[in-house]
Amino acid sequence: MSALAVLGGLRDTLLRMLPHRAPTGLRPIGRPGADAAVLVTGNYALTVRRLQRALAGRDVWLLVADSRGINVWCAAGGGHFTHHDVIAAVRAARLSERVEGRELVLPQLSATGVERRRIEEATGFRVRWGPAQADDLGAFLDRGRRVVARERAVRFPLRARLEMALIWGWPAALLSAAVAAGLGGWRTGAAVAVAVLASVTGLYAAVPRLPLRGWRRWPLFALFGVGGIGLGTLALAALGGIEGRSWAVLAVAALVADAALAVDFEGTTPWFVSSFAAAGHARIELEPERCSGAAECVQVCPRGVLAMDGGRRQVTITDPDACIRCAACIVQCPQDALRFRFDDGSVVEADTIRRTRLNLLGRRSVEVDGLRGPGA
Amino acid sequence: MASFVWMRLLESTAERYDRGIELLSRGRIGSVHRRLAELATADAVGARVLDLGCGTGGVALACAARGARVVGIDANAAMLEVARAKPTPDAAAAPVAWLELDAMELEDRFPPASFDAVASCLAFSDMAEDTQAYVLEVARTRLVAGGRLLIADEVVPEPAPRRVLHALRRWPLALLTYLLTQTTTRPVRALPARIREAGFVEVVEERLWGDAFCIVRARAPGGEGRAGAAP
Ligand SMILES: C[S@@+](CC[C@H](N)C(=O)[O-])C[C@H]1O[C@@H](n2cnc3c(N)ncnc32)[C@H](O)[C@@H]1O
Ligand code: SF4
Numbered sequence: 001m002s003a004l005a006v007l008g009g010l011r012d013t014l015l016r017m018l019p020h021r022a023p024t025g026l027r028p029i030g031r032p033g034a035d036a037a038v039l040v041t042g043n044y045a046l047t048v049r050r051l052q053r054a055l056a057g058r059d060v061w062l063l064v065a066d067s068r069g070i071n072v073w074c075a076a077g078g079g080h081f082t083h084h085d086v087i088a089a090v091r092a093a094r095l096s097e098r099v100e101g102r103e104l105v106l107p108q109l110s111a112t113g114v115e116r117r118r119i120e121e122a123t124g125f126r127v128r129w130g131p132a133q134a135d136d137l138g139a140f141l142d143r144g145r146r147v148v149a150r151e152r153a154v155r156f157p158l159r160a161r162l163e164m165a166l167i168w169g170w171p172a173a174l175l176s177a178a179v180a181a182g183l184g185g186w187r188t189g190a191a192v193a194v195a196v197l198a199s200v201t202g203l204y205a206a207v208p209r210l211p212l213r214g215w216r217r218w219p220l221f222a223l224f225g226v227g228g229i230g231l232g233t234l235a236l237a238a239l240g241g242i243e244g245r246s247w248a249v250l251a252v253a254a255l256v257a258d259a260a261l262a263v264d265f266e267g268t269t270p271w272f273v274s275s276f277a278a279a280g281h282a283r284i285e286l287e288p289e290r291c292s293g294a295a296e297c298v299q300v301c302p303r304g305v306l307a308m309d310g311g312r313r314q315v316t317i318t319d320p321d322a323c324i325r326c327a328a329c330i331v332q333c334p335q336d337a338l339r340f341r342f343d344d345g346s347v348v349e350a351d352t353i354r355r356t357r358l359n360l361l362g363r364r365s366v367e368v369d370g371l372r373g374p375g376a
Numbered sequence: 377m378a379s380f381v382w383m384r385l386l387e388s389t390a391e392r393y394d395r396g397i398e399l400l401s402r403g404r405i406g407s408v409h410r411r412l413a414e415l416a417t418a419d420a421v422g423a424r425v426l427d428l429g430c431g432t433g434g435v436a437l438a439c440a441a442r443g444a445r446v447v448g449i450d451a452n453a454a455m456l457e458v459a460r461a462k463p464t465p466d467a468a469a470a471p472v473a474w475l476e477l478d479a480m481e482l483e484d485r486f487p488p489a490s491f492d493a494v495a496s497c498l499a500f501s502d503m504a505e506d507t508q509a510y511v512l513e514v515a516r517t518r519l520v521a522g523g524r525l526l527i528a529d530e531v532v533p534e535p536a537p538r539r540v541l542h543a544l545r546r547w548p549l550a551l552l553t554y555l556l557t558q559t560t561t562r563p564v565r566a567l568p569a570r571i572r573e574a575g576f577v578e579v580v581e582e583r584l585w586g587d588a589f590c591i592v593r594a595r596a597p598g599g600e601g602r603a604g605a606a607p
Contacts, residue, residue, distance in 0.1 A: 024504040066504055084451040084478035091480045092506040122484055355453055 021069035022048040026093040030059035034100040037141060039130065040089070041107060042067025042081050047134070054134045058141065061099060065089035076113030077326065083118040090123045105130040105145065108152060111300035111328035115354065129299050147299070154302040156269060161204040164268055168261055169200035176257035184249035187241030195232025195254035199224040200261060207269060221265065225258040282340035282348070284323050284330075290337035291315050297329030297338060305329075327353050390454035394432050397498070402549075404585065405434065408497060408528050413438035415526050415593060416493040423492040427472075428479050428515065429499020433459030436472045439495065441465035447491075451478040479503070479511040488517050493524040501529045501564045508564075512574035522599020525576055526591065530563045533587035542588050567592055 022045040026038075029052060038061040041047055048064060055062070066088065067081035075081035086106070090096075106114060108129045116127045131140050131151035140147055173196040181189025203210075203224045210220055232250050236242045284305065293313040298306045303322040306315050306329060315337075330338040336350040397405050412435050416425045423444045427436035430448030432455055439446045450456050456474050464471050477485060479499070494515045500508055515525060533539045567590065568581045576594035583590050 025506055066507070079452065079454055082451065084476075084481065088451075088478050088480035088507055092504065092510050122481060 020045040022064060024064045024066050024089060024092070026095065026098065027062045027064060028059075029055045029062055030057065032059040032061050034098070036060050036099070036101070037105055037145060038063050038095065038099055038101065038103065038125075039105045039137065040065055040086055040110075042070065042072040042075055042085075042110070044069055044071045044075070047071055051134050051137070054137055058138070060141070063089050063093060063095065063104070072107050073109040073112075076110040079113060081110060082113050083115045083122075086114060086119050087122045090119075090125065096124065102126060103128055103145075105140075107134075108132045108147070108300055109154070109302065111332055112326050113331070116296070116332060117334065132302055149304070152299065152302060153304055156207075158205065161207060161269075162201065165197075165201045165204040168268060169197045172200070172257045172261055173197050176253045180249050180253040183253075184246040185241060187236060187239040188246040188249050188253075190239060191232040191236035191241070191246075191250050192253045192257070194235040195228040195250060196257045196261075197228075198231040199228025199254070199258050202227060203265065217266070218262075221258065221262040225255055225262075228258065229254050282325055282342050283320060284317060284325070285339055285341045285347070286315060286317055287337050287339070288314060290335045292335050292337075294334050296332045296334065300328040300332050302326065302328070390432070390452065390458050393455065393458065405497075408589070408591070409434040409438045411591065412495045412497060412526050412528055413442050413444075415591075416495045416524060417442040417444050419524065420492060424490065426486075426491045426494045426515075426518070428482075428494055428496040428511070429502065430459060430474070431455045431499070433462055433472065433474070435495050435497045436474075437462060437465050440469040440472050443469065444493075445470050446472045447475060448472050449475045449477040449479065449482070451476065479514075480507065482511070482514050482518055486518050489520045489523075490518050491523060492520055493526065494519060495526040497528045498530065500527055500567065501562050505565075505570075508567075509570055509574065512571055512576070516575050516596050519596040520599065521596060523596045525571065525594040525596070527567065527571070528589070528591045529567065531567070531583070531588060531590045532563045532565070535587070538587055542586060546588075563588075564590075 022043045024043050036059050039051070039055075040063045041051055043064050043066055048062070051062060065081070065085045067075035067085065070078070070080055072081060086104070090104070096102075102124060103126045104119065104123075105128050106116070106119075109132055111129065116129075119125065119127050128145060129147065130145075131137060131147050132154050133151065136147075136151040140151065173193040176196055177189040177193040180192040203221070206224075210217075229251050232254055233242070233247065236246060236250060286306075291314045293308070293315065295308045295315055297315060298308055303319070303324055303326075305317060305319050305323045307318045308314075309316045325340065327340070330340070330350050330353050333350060339350060340348045340353070342348075401408075416435075416439055417423050425436075425439045425444040425446045427433070427439065427446060427448040430436045430450050431452070433448055436446045436448035436459070448456075448459060450459070453476050456476055459472075460474050475485070500511075503511065512525075519525065533542050568579050571579050571592060571594050575597060577597050579592065579594040581590055581592045
């Protein structure tokens with residue numbers, strides 16, 4: 001990898017919260033023939049770069065569609081990456097003239113906003129869901145474009161978690177350190193940065209082992225906050241800046257920064273429902289009379305909530321607690337057999353979800369059939 | 377990986393779009409919408425007008441107010457919800473038909489020669505260049521012979537000193553707008569040339585706002601009789 005690529009990657013990672021556009025269009029990787037696979041992705045610069053790395057040495061087409069420079073999962077969930085964008089990419093690239101195959105491989109994590117059938121109707125290309133993670137694309141291609149169950153789950157390995165710690169930690173650390181430096185001198189500022197980064201890194205490292213459901217998460221966050229302050233204190237002592245006032249500034253600044261990050265810590269992981277989610281109290285529900293056993297929901301669920309019951313040729317909900325209310329299953333079901341049911345008994349049907357993208361993030365600013373999000 | 381706080385901000389964009397664009401255009405966007413409507417309805421009363429990338433409906437509603445039969449298309453369902461919630465400008469005007477459709481899908485819904493005018497404000501700057509070219513070509517075929525194309529969008533001023541001044545003036549506004557709405561606009565480049573390449577004739581570009589905004593007028597070829605009515 002060239003120094004330039006390393007720098008580019010670093011910049012993309014640090015600025016990950018901001019949209020960062022890559023050019024759209026059809027790109028060859030290697031020397032794809034007219035019958036090579038066509039993999040669709042969004043134009044988030046970091047994703048495009050990673051895909052090119054993951055697919056190095058292969059001959060495939062990459063069709064980069066316009067996701068407004070946002071990663072596929074967030075863009076699809078937020079209504080910024082839809083079937084319209086995929087259809088547009090297919091047409092603008094004049095894909096049917098350039099390849100012989102009539103199949104598109106879509107990233108599974110786009111299933112919350114990209115409706116498979118709409119693309120097939122408009123373009124004549126069949127759509128196949130690829131794996132959830134780009135790392136598995138190679139194996140997927142080797143297997144003859146087949147996904148195995150474990151590749152449908154969103155993983156959140158240590159590396160990705162540490163990256164997330166950096167992404168959220170550095171702006172928070174920088175900001176709180178600047179304030180603390182103003183109040184208590186540069187040594188205090190440095191110690192605050194250490195404290196914030198340490199607690200955030202610790203949290204992300206430990207997240208698979210933390211019971212982050214319900215009220216129990218608050219003492220856990222506090223524990224990591226206090227641990228961070230402990231390390232910050234050591235740093236302050238090492239810098240020779242320890243005295244009553246600077247320590248107080250350190251403790252308060254670090255706690256404020258940690259609290260701000262804790263507000264939606266769950267939401268920054270792919271395993272928990274965001275604490276802002278309007279659909280947070282909804283449960284996924286299957287109407288068995290409507291289910292035809294197409295099992296498209298099983299193919300797109302990133303949490304392994306649904307399974308095919310081969311004997312009855314129907315889908316069953318096997319692990320409702322793992323559901324993150326992303327609504328991918330509801331959006332893709334050809335029979336509208338899935339829906340959300342809220343604690344108060346109200347339901348939100350597939351049609352509404354497709355129209356408003358009421359997924360785990362919810363749309364707090366719009367009232368949907370009398371349903372109102374917490375922020376509204 | 378997911379960062380839902382970020383997504384949360386994105387999601388409420390549509391509701392805040394009108395405020396953001398008002399700010400970025402320094403309150404002048406409404407006059408552009410009205411001007412496009414004037415040009416789009418200049419040939420005939422009851423003209424059939426398409427507002428391409430109608431967003432929250434500014435151009436479409438201005439055309440309806442002038443008695444046109446308007447279809448507003450946008451790929452963004454949330455923006456359309458905002459447009460739908462707005463009242464028809466006056467009781468006599470026909471309601472606008474709002475349609476969730478990408479400009480690239482025009483050909484699926486509308487047969488050739490469906491419209492007397494196609495108007496579009498700030499939507500081309502939202503499209504990749506290959507998309508722009510494709511959309512222009514389809515738009516030409518959906519217009520009647522001699523039908524009007526009207527595009528208003530942001531451009532980069534040509535003289536270098538103006539360009540620098542413009543950039544300096546623009547970025548704080550752009551930042552503010554971005555913080556409020558998480559959207560931003562990027563100037564279009566070489567639009568008149570692209571419009572000519574797509575087969576339009578009588579392409580005229582008008583620059584306003586210190587050279588930083590353009591209104592491009594053009595016509596679909598044919599229909600010589602109508603061309604006489606050009607402004
Ligand atoms: C900046 S807004 C402009 C809205 C409105 N025309 C106005 O002047 O206020 C741009 C709109 O264009 C839409 N848009 C961009 N590209 C589009 C495309 N290819 N097809 C349909 N709509 C598109 C976006 O969804 C967005 O709502
Ligand atoms: S809403 Fe729940 S069950 Fe449906 S795809 Fe998402 S995680 Fe799986």
